Amino acid sequence: MAAGLEFARDGEVATLTFARPEKKNAISHDMWAAIPDIVADVEGDPGLKVLVLTGAGPDFSAGADISEFGSLRSTADGAAAYDRVVEGAVTALAGMTKPTVAKIRGNCIGGGCQISVACDFRFADATARFGITPAKLGIVYDFRSTRQLVSLIGPAHARYFLLSGQLVDAARAREIGLLNDVFTDLDAGVSDFAATLCSRSQTSVRGMNRIIGKILDGQSESDSEVEDIRSAAIHGEDYAEGVAAFLDRRPPKFTAS
Known part of the structure; x- marks a missing residue:
């Protein structure tokens, strides 16, 4: 398991946690690279029916670890190689047949929001806020993730996120279809929903x-x-x-x- 990721299982439900709370659970290159193997393990485990993704502490994830960009994305070739690793993680999550649930508190921004959109379901509490910020970094979002976002919230809202880089709160995210629901008790709400999926x-x-x-x-x-x-x-x-x-x-x- 890559540093910064924690994996646990509770009966038929697995939980993958972004565990770098001191960095708002920023996702490192190694964390991105580890996700496809974790997905494959969950898919292949007959005892598991649902994968929940969440963050340690008050945030889901503030996005990719930009402190690595100077060394890993300093050239066009380096940026392309880094993007392939991110796309591999997103593709693996989106391709799962077992349901995936993003349980979101606090910041869910950039790569963190990208991960949540790749999941089948997204639930949050009132502290959550969302944004996708390539326009603040001079980056063009990859095709698969852009298509997923457009399919989920429509082109007008996708343009708002991608072109402005502005953040929205949980209520607005629910209104535009980015969230399935907002729970007062997020842990209980997600646990109940996961149990429903397991019962089907x-x-x-x-x-x-x-x-x-x-x-x-x-x-x-x-x-x-x-x-x-x-x-x-x-x-x-x-x-x-x-x-x-x-x-x-x-x-x-x-x-x-």
Whole structure:
């Protein structure tokens, strides 16, 4: 595990914490580089159903560790190599079929906001504030992250973030669709939602998440993979249990992992 990251599991829920509170959880190059392997481990672990990302202390993350830019992004080649590592982390998160939840307090800015947008769900408390600030650094945001932001909040709001670099509070972020919800008790709210995800058919959750990802990547029609996903679900044990539970008027007990 890279310095600055902490990984824990509680039953079926894993938590990845940005743990550099003295630097507002700024994300180092090594932290970015470690994320794809962590994602792969969670995806491959049959005992885990949800990944929560959060920050230690009062902040989610104030973004990439700019103190490294002088050494790692001082040339065009260095900047390109650094960007590939960031894009690898974002791509890995966005490609997960197991649900990802960003639990956000305080600063969620720049690369921190980029990470949260790559997650499936974003929840915050009233202390959260959001911004994406490439225009303050002379950087052009990468295509995948820009597409994710536009898909999430629309082009007008995406332009506001990317072109102005201005920050918005949690209430405004909820209003424009950046947040799914704002909780007074963030820990309890996220815990309850994660438990809900764990209680659902994982065949449905992961199949639908894969299809949504394909749509966000620009696919406009079904393909053989989509049809295979749907066919496997119909012939699977979760479908039989879901129908039986509905007819029996009882909660389903899904077993597919």
